[in-house]
Amino acid sequence: MRISPSAHSGMTNMPEQVATQAPPVTLSEGSLFMLALVRLFVGLLWFQQLFWKLPPSFAGLHRYVMKEGQYTFLPGYAFIIQHIFLPNFLLLGAFTWTAELVVALSLLFGLFSRFGALLATLLALQLYVGLAYAPGEWYWTYGMLILLGLVLAAIPAGRRLGIDQWLAPRLERAGETSRLARVMRWFV
Numbered sequence: 058m059r060i061s062p063s064a065h066s067g068m069t070n071m072p073e074q075v076a077t078q079a080p081p082v083t084l085s086e087g088s089l090f091m092l093a094l095v096r097l098f099v100g101l102l103w104f105q106q107l108f109w110k111l112p113p114s115f116a117g118l119h120r121y122v123m124k125e126g127q128y129t130f131l132p133g134y135a136f137i138i139q140h141i142f143l144p145n146f147l148l149l150g151a152f153t154w155t156a157e158l159v160v161a162l163s164l165l166f167g168l169f170s171r172f173g174a175l176l177a178t179l180l181a182l183q184l185y186v187g188l189a190y191a192p193g194e195w196y197w198t199y200g201m202l203i204l205l206g207l208v209l210a211a212i213p214a215g216r217r218l219g220i221d222q223w224l225a226p227r228l229e230r231a232g233e234t235s236r237l238a239r240v241m242r243w244f245v
Contacts, residue, residue: 084212092209093167093217096174099205100164103157103177115150122149125187134186156180164209167219171210172244178206213245221245 084092110118126138142149156176163173181202189196215221224245231238 086217089214089217092212092214093219095205096164096167096170096209096214097218099177099209100161100166100173104161104165107154107157107161110150110154112151112154113147115147115154118150118153119146121188122146124191128191129187130190131186138187153180164215167215167217167221168224169241169244170215170219170221171213174206174209174214178203178210181206215245 110116122138122142126135126143129135129138157180160173160177160180163169164177181199185196185199185203188194189199213221213225216225225242228238228242228245232242
């Protein structure tokens with residue numbers, strides 16, 4: 058796997074600019090393996106967090122949603138929590154639990170792992186907005202979850218020790234004729 062800047066980075070072909078352009082970064086198999094382990098552990102973290110807010114009542118989640126409404130730093134978010142989310146709590150709980158399950162399965166199995174990482178980033182961002190400054194919470198926890206999600210979205214970690222390793226070449230070939238396959242290819 059190679060990580061390099063885009064061919065359309067705005068650089069001209071002037072010799073002095075070409076000479077100062079950084080060479081592409083190539084990750085070793087060991088680095089890719091370690092990234093796959095990080096993906097697995099992050100997936101396990103999301104999976105483990107499903108068990109304190111189980112359906113059908115999602116009881117453990119309710120307390121945290123209430124805290125989000127009290128301690129958010131985003132203006133208007135408390136109103137949304139109190140007037141939209143809490144009156145429809147079972148729907149919110151089902152959505153949250155399902156989204157976290159999708160993240161966990163995606164990262165654990167390396168199946169559309171970039172999609173799982175992006176969804177994890179969104180969920181972590183929502184947690185950061187609502188809980189970062191709540192008493193008893195360590196705001197760096199949610200910041201690190203956001204950063205882990207971004208890293209796993211930036212580098213296709215599912216292509217080692219994951220189903221994406223098998224899917225990527227197939228979607229690459231299918232992408233020659235299918236727009237949907239080209240879009241799906243990015244998520245592996």
